[in-house]
Amino acid sequence: xxxxxxxxxxxxxxxxxxxxxxxxxxxxxxxxxxxxxxxxxxxxxxxxxxxxxxxxxxxxxxxxxxxxxxxxxxxxxxxxxxxxxxxxxxxxxxxxxxxxxxxxxxxxxxxxxxxxxxxxxxxxxxxxxxxxxxxxxxxxxxxxxxxxxxxxxxxxx
Amino acid sequence: xxxxxxxxxxxxxxxxxxxxxxxxxxxxxxxxxxxxxxxxxxxxxxxxxxxxxxxxxxxxxxxxxxxxxxxxxxxxxxxxxxxxxxxxxxxxxxxxxxxxxxxxxxxxxxxxxxxxxxxxxxxxxxxxxxxxxxxxxxxxxxxxxxxxxxxxxxxxx
Numbered sequence: 001x002x003x004x005x006x007x008x009x010x011x012x013x014x015x016x017x018x019x020x021x022x023x024x025x026x027x028x029x030x031x032x033x034x035x036x037x038x039x040x041x042x043x044x045x046x047x048x049x050x051x052x053x054x055x056x057x058x059x060x061x062x063x064x065x066x067x068x069x070x071x072x073x074x075x076x077x078x079x080x081x082x083x084x085x086x087x088x089x090x091x092x093x094x095x096x097x098x099x100x101x102x103x104x105x106x107x108x109x110x111x112x113x114x115x116x117x118x119x120x121x122x123x124x125x126x127x128x129x130x131x132x133x134x135x136x137x138x139x140x141x142x143x144x145x146x147x148x149x150x151x152x153x154x155x156x157x
Numbered sequence: 158x159x160x161x162x163x164x165x166x167x168x169x170x171x172x173x174x175x176x177x178x179x180x181x182x183x184x185x186x187x188x189x190x191x192x193x194x195x196x197x198x199x200x201x202x203x204x205x206x207x208x209x210x211x212x213x214x215x216x217x218x219x220x221x222x223x224x225x226x227x228x229x230x231x232x233x234x235x236x237x238x239x240x241x242x243x244x245x246x247x248x249x250x251x252x253x254x255x256x257x258x259x260x261x262x263x264x265x266x267x268x269x270x271x272x273x274x275x276x277x278x279x280x281x282x283x284x285x286x287x288x289x290x291x292x293x294x295x296x297x298x299x300x301x302x303x304x305x306x307x308x309x310x311x312x313x314x
Contacts, residue, residue: 006265007266009166013278042303043303108165109164123170124174134295135298135311138291138293138296139295141296145201154292155285
């Protein structure tokens with residue numbers, strides 16, 4: 001296939017972009033005191049641990065579907081300590097790299113119905129997973145500030 | 158130039174992605190009571206109006222730099238009412254579409270030093286502007302929830 005233009009972003013650049021965000025989110029998990037991570041929230045929202053477990057529940061299951069075209073039910077991860085959550089986070093980091101390398105280049109423009117529910121192009125689905133992480137992590141910044149804790153800088157990845 | 162693969166995302170898909178996020182952010186501005194928009198915050202952070210003005214201060218000035226290669230100082234917008242902020246938001250929406258159409262396809266992979274300070278590929282710069290909006294908008298979700306107001310759904314763009 002011949003295209004007239006350089007790509008906006010290459011598959012590996014998008015992987016690095018995501019993993020950069022995941023590095024920052026990991027720093028956020030570390031920044032929370034253990035008890036606050038699992039119990040503190042504002043406005044009746046979920047604690048930051050629940051956001052992180054939702055992110056874990058989306059990341060690898062989404063990539064499995066992207067690579068195989070088979071969509072298993074996804075469910076949030078279930079960690080009960082910060083150490084366990086960080087271990088799961090790091091396992092997902094490796095798994096994302098492993099699965100990402102298997103995405104056929106043409107797959108990003110294909111339309112699929114993720115988890116039998118969300119019909120969209122694969123690039124849109126992957127952006128959604130990344131955006132959802134940024135969205136909830138931003139909420140965690142408010143939690144940390146309200147706790148009097150300086151969050152890690154947004155621009156450091 | 159010949160590439161072996163379909164693109165991850167086309168320039169117009171990335172524009173739509175951003176404008177979809179901007180539609181949601183506009184809905185957030187509308188959701189805030191007028192006084193809370195300019196005065197309410199948590200954890201010593203800025204009110205949501207200041208986040209929106211920062212987003213406006215980044216969006217068109219960044220695109221001007223992307224298109225022209227000339228980086229003027231950027232400064233946050235200065236609105237003093239919700240109506241004024243929404244008018245500026247809508248003007249930026251049109252201006253983003255107008256400028257986006259002028260970005261040469263090869264530009265996304267070029268490295269530039271935005272505003273004389275941030276050296277990165279243009280795709281990374283544009284993603285940063287979008288991510289910064291998602292990040293601060295997520296913080297606004299906590300403000301609204303703490304005010305007892307249901308925010309607009311994250312997945313509607």
